[in-house]
Amino acid sequence: MAALSSPAHTAVPFSGTVPFFSQSASFQQLWPLISSGVEQVVAHGKYSHGRQVAELEQALCAYTGARFALGVNSGTDALVLLLRAAGLAPGEEVLVPAYTFIASASAVVLAGGRPVFVDVEPETYAMDPAALAAAITPRSRFVMPVHLFCQLADLDGIGAVARRAGLTVVEDSAEAIGMRWGGRHAGLLGAGGVLSFFPTKTLGALGDAGAVLTDDPGIAERVAALRHHGRGGRTLDHFPGISNETGLSGMNSKMDDLQAAVLLAKLTRLDADIARRGELAARYSARLSRILGITRLPTVITRNTDTVGAYYVYLIEGEDRDGLARHLAARGIETETYYPTPLPFQPCFAHLGHRRGDFPVAEAAAERALALPLYPDLTFAQLDRVCAAVEEFYTGGAR
Template sequence: MKVPMLDLSEQYQRLRAEMLTVLDEVMSSSRFILGDHVKKLETDVAAYSNVKHGIGCGNGSDAIHIALQAAGVGPGDEVITTPFTFFATGGAIVRAGAKPVFVDIDPVTFNIDPAKIEEAITEKTKAILPVHLYGQMADMDPIVEIAKKHGLFIIEDAAQAIGAKYKGKNVGELGTAATYSFFPTKNLGAYGDGGMIVTNDDEIAEKCRVIRVHGSKPKYYHHVLGYNSRLDEMQAAILNVKFPHLNEWSELRRERASTYTHLLNEMLGDVVVTPVEVEGHYHVFHQYTIRVPKRDELQAFLKENGVATMVYYPLPLHLQPVFQELGYKEGDLPEAEKAAKEAVSLPMFPELKVEQQQYVVEKIAEFYKK
């Protein structure tokens, strides 16, 4: 049996007629930049996040960068974040001119450990950038408390967590702003790049809108250095077709996660550490990530047997060659380093079949029985 990491074909066939209709509308309108489809998506995603503003931009990486710049983060500033995340998180901080300061993770959730944040704060600290990894929000109450105490901005990297909740609150409600990615593999994915910033802060929202169009307001008058980072009208049209299905897809992901957990616990006991949905959280399972011994060997065995897996992420940011000048060394952030050696993500998408999941788990069990 072949089990892909992600298969978008069934989803597309279900939505194909509607997709073709809206794309024809865009082509016929000849309005391709910041048109009505972008405005609708911005309004709907902001409402979904229970905030006032949505600002569409070119991709999730730019969304973080623009949000940081809008919050006034720049040269000489420090931003506290996690080392266990996609490169865009740390890269956006450096692109904004600031220095990333990495804090170790909670081994249960893979998210930044709030208990380690305060000791990393200096007089140069300007913001905290928590990442809601794999679809579960970070522990935000203590992060918000620390930020208020020290007068810091919070920019939530929610690239993997649209629809996630924390104690009844949505992504974007607890920080200064939050950022989404609409990369095709995301829970709400475009057919190309796309991203969005959501915020309740009127001033931050206006700055984000200006920065994404070369920093101009009005057109051709530039008061800040901005970028060309606008959400494409065609991608917005595609996302508007998909968006009404997001809650259904989140529930299907949660069902698939529950099935995996049941099968893994039944067949392998404590050999595999399965994901934990922390009390008070609503996990949307962008990834279903387990911890295992002999991870690389398991991954090779599964590949031989037709099962795709991914390692998110094999080298923490503090050990990346591009960040070597920051002075981190192996052993500095042990939980992130341990996770990088043990974590592996299994196939996860709403259309995943139970028999496919059974096959995946049977093959994992077969590997460890050897």
């Protein structure tokens, strides 16, 4: 089979425009590996749930230390499948942070549960153990901490509350590949966790993909069946679901082998990419720490000697966040607002009856937080351009 030609595009030299995310240069570098993987998919003739997916699952187990890694078609589906496989029953409550991407809560609804929102810590943007304890009700069954931006939630504190209340911990570790707590990889400190391979993630595909991580063989078996229409055995007409007792029906959430081929290629440089993100974050912090008007810079909080963070998003807080975003946009610098509306106040959760002031830390973050460009292909020259524009805004040169 003739080798696939390299993509026509090349990395664009820095010209003053800074995209929020780009992987053009790294994609160019990895193209020989990606091309080889795609050719193998075509040669094998199985384009979904095939050899490349199985190889990726093994590689993820080796990287994370998980006993089981199961490829699925998105991080959101991974959450739904994990909750269902872990035993969430219709109407049972799952405690989730008020400040996170909507998939953390919508997955609970899709799995048949009811989200109960919990305020977050100002230092980590992750679930506050004290607020968690106050939010538990008799119908609470699961707690789902979300690891955001560059570090893990307080798993010791959350775990202690969960044990006292008899709750099962499942982790929304979609952003947390490479992060560890007490030497264990994110997603493996409760019943299970997930990974998202959305293109902007630390390990990103060229489309949607995700995975469930767990050390529990029962959960792994149920996820394996549920992601493939509840299929059991190897015949095409045998769909028993999970068991007569659970009555769980399956769904179609198999991973595409083309995405697995891309991820296998990118996994070879994951540690280098994480290190590069750390270098960029350190340079940002050194430049921005002296600017008045910036009220918070990200940092990895070390709660134990084996805490390891990884910079997925570089999130700052500052005065007049929206004005800063407009200022940067006018200078060709893209940013993202994480997250302008806390989940309890989204229209889809209005029926839960929450009011402004119920989640003060999440609400404050929603008004002040802004994400700056951060990805391995970002150059120091581009980063310095971002910092100079931020400084210009806060020193009054643009206002």
